[in-house]
Amino acid sequence: MTDTTNNPALEKVLARADANLEGSLDRFYELLRIKSISTDPAYRDDCRKAAEWLTAQLETMGFEASVRPTGGQPMVVAHDTSPEGTHVLFYGHYDVQPVDPISEWNSDPFEPKLVPAENGDTHIVARGASDDKGQLLTFIEACRAWKEANGSLPLPVSILLEGEEEAGSRNLGPFLDATEHELKADVVLVCDTDMWDENTPAITSMMRGLCGVEVEIEAASRDLHSGVYGGAARNPLQVLTTILAELRDANGRILIDGFYDGVKELPTQITDLWARLPFDEDAFLNKVGLSVPAGEKGRSVLEQIWARPTMEINGLIGGYTGEGFKTVIPAKASAKISFRLVGDQDPARIFDAFQSHVEARLPADCTAKFTVHSSSRATNVSMDNPYIGPALKALSEEWRTEAAIAGGGGSIPVINEFKKRLGMDALLVGFARFDNRVHSPNEKYDLSSYKLGIRSWIRILSALATR
CATH class of the missing domain: 3.40.630.10 (Zn peptidases)
Structure with a gap:
């Protein structure tokens, strides 16, 4: 030009x-x-x-x-x-x-x-x-x-x-x-x-691609008084948060079977280009009040935000969240979760694997319902x-x-x-x-x-x- x-x-x-x-x-x-x-x-x-x-x-x-x-x-x-x-x-x-x-x-x-x-x-x-x-x-x-x-x-x-x-x-x-x-x-x-x-x-x-899902776990037939039923009744919020907490290990790796199928390492042409770009990892996080990268260990921040798949909990719903306090065990609890996808990851397979992961960990008296909100490669x-x-x-x-x-x-x-x-x-x-x-x-x-x-x-x- x-x-x-x-x-x-x-x-x-x-x-x-x-x-x-x-x-x-x-x-x-x-x-x-x-x-x-x-x-x-x-x-x-x-x-x-x-x-x-x-x-x-x-x-x-x-x-x-x-x-x-x-x-x-x-x-x-x-x-x-x-x-x-x-x-x-x-x-x-x-x-x-x-x-x-x-x-x-x-x-x-x-x-x-x-x-x-x-x-x-x-x-x-x-x-x-x-x-x-x-x-x-x-x-x-x-x-x-x-x-x-x-x-x-x-x-x-x-x-x-x-x-x-x-x-x-x-x-x-x-x-x-x-x-x-x-x-x-x-x-x-x-x-x-x-x-x-x-x-x-x-x-x-x-x-990155996207698989946006919602999972709802249900236990009792109605909300329960935590003084009357606490300890004996299954709490869907407890079940859900336990399952979600076990989706990633201490090194940031996602623990769903088959999750990394289709994930490839970056070509040298791309890594060389990124290496020449001025990027301050500390400043990037400091701007939003953070200091320590939370993604996969051994990966740069640029890799974590651009080239690696993720699992993020976007919302938790359940129980009483209004003003004051209410001693209730909710009958239902739900979470909205987004998976950012890279390479050849298939959002349909990611959803199926997530559903299987959750269902395999459901205790007695609990059922789960799943909804896909978005799906793209x-x-x-x-x-x-x-x-x-x-x-x-x-x-x-x-x-x-x-x-x-x-x-x-x-x-x-x-x-x-x-x-x-x-x-x-x-x-x-x-x-x-x-x-x-x-x-x-x-x-x-x-x-x-x-x-x-x-x-x-x-x-x-x-x-x-x-x-």
């Missing part, structure tokens, strides 16, 4: 994006005010409103855009395929997580608040600011700047915006099957990942992907530092759906910071992420058009 000083068309687009920034932020705030919580049926109309808002924005930019119904929240599909060249499909999601606990927010979650940061940046605080409204708008606003500056995009662009990513993407697979010929492109662009650090952009080459982007090189050069030029190839600890199941159903590889570029408090109270997106994210996509589109 050439420098902007030798590319007047690109320089013109970048200048237009800078001039558009104030209006672009106003649009960002409008989208943030829409309460598009996909997991709560009470917000179904708000999800529809967000889809319609995005469709209207794309139509004003000259895209052929529409709201598409599904069995759940609607999709937004848009096309501008008049140019020739590499055809890209951009994917993002407009739905957001619930805001609970509302008491821990410092401001209204759906009224964007600008908070000055210690480093001179500005935090845009609102639910969905980082995941994924700010991220998806960096791409849309990049397209806007291209069209306004040069009258057209530099390559064919299609857009798919989902409304159920935070609810498990139940309708995405069938939708992709039904629109296969319409959405087929050369590469999928995804902006739902992190930067390497505050000043270093990254392309994510791997994301790990994502691995081949280093032979021809779009990685041009994108890395574009990112490096915009941020004026060498862009990184990174891993990701989270899961984006849609990547595997695109590969399986449409045969398309993905390019994962995101501008979130690790401290964005995604899924937590006071979620934020940095103003620099938004501004430089737009400029980065402008450069990436130019690079892919001329590769």
